[in-house]
Amino acid sequence: MNKKEYLNELEEHLKNYSFDDDAIDDIIEEYDMMIDEANEEMTDEPLEDLLGSPKEIAKNLRTTEAFKHAKDNKIVALSPFLSAIIFFVLGFGFDLWHPGWLVFLLIPITGIFSVKHHKVKTYVISMIPFISLLIFLSIGLITDVWHPTWTVFLLIPASSIFAGDNERSLLNGALFIIIPVIYLLSYYFFPFQFNWMILLLLIFPAYDGDVFTFTINGVRNQRLERISVLVLFALAVIYGVFGSLYGIWHPLWIIFLLFPVYVMIISKRHFKETIPLVAFMPFVSIILFILAGELFNGYYWSWLFFLLIPVVAILHD
């Protein structure tokens, strides 16, 4: 393998693991210099024997980069506390419990902005989940039409598919837009029970395309991506079945909060770390807050569940 082939292969593996652009440039520059140094020695030893295999190097670097990203995540970790403080000020000070709870959106927003993207494409993709959530909440809160507004979330996988390197990205991405549109047309113009089953067709473009990139602290893992697609799909089926049978689209959507919880569990398991209970508390608190608010009309007291976040953090320490 010559220098060019070696560096290309290394770059390919780093891209597959979704290293950020800065990290890739830095690593490639380092290996470029290393190869030059090796060549100056006039050795006959193949580059792989001297410097290691590009695939294994990228694999070993994953953990290093993941820990680096984990440090950056400290700002994100503070966002639940900031949100809780603003929520209490709005609630106690101005009796704005609702829609004051929307400040908890600061948590995902901080997450989105804490990740540095150097390409416009990846930046737009990272913003789509947040934009979808804003559309969902705006339409839901103003018109109370939660269903089928939730289909706006299908923009998330669609954008990832369009951005993918897969040969059929355009076709799969288009299918991911067309199928929900057919569903919406059926919902409003040719309604029948279980018409949501049209959406099951999404499994085909989902499996063939890069539905979403699953990253653990910034490092991509394709095997977990496939498992995650199935988990997300299972949640969507549960949502579809119970939503259409009992008409409980809201607050049933909170089952999707189980997805980030699942992501945290597998992320931590992957790196063989223990999972601090406090990491789950923002999600648990939101679920309890909404359940108590909806089922017992208790929004005026259910905010107390947010106190679980600092309480658990204190007990944990």
Add this chain to the structure above:
Amino acid sequence: MNAQMKKGIVELCVMKLLDRKKASTFEILKQIKDLDVNQNTVYPILRRLNNDGYLNCEKGNNAIGAPRKYYSLSDEGKTRLTTLIEAWRSFTDSVNAILEEDKR
């Protein structure tokens, strides 16, 4: 030897070498070749040490003017190295004490 244990030893050796004098990644690779380590792990270890603030990194040129990146131990790295060496000595002393027990 256990791969994880070997990584720890490589980390210690890399830090000690950089404590003696600044070096490029390739120079480090050459110097620790006798340890029979996996080359794939050396740069990731170096990068992690750098990310953790244990190393200083400076760009320079070699004798013929080609660009190079040289690493040296930072003050934080020197403190960390002292701790690691103490832990290593205490560990090897204990292991040696067990191994040499029959000879006494």
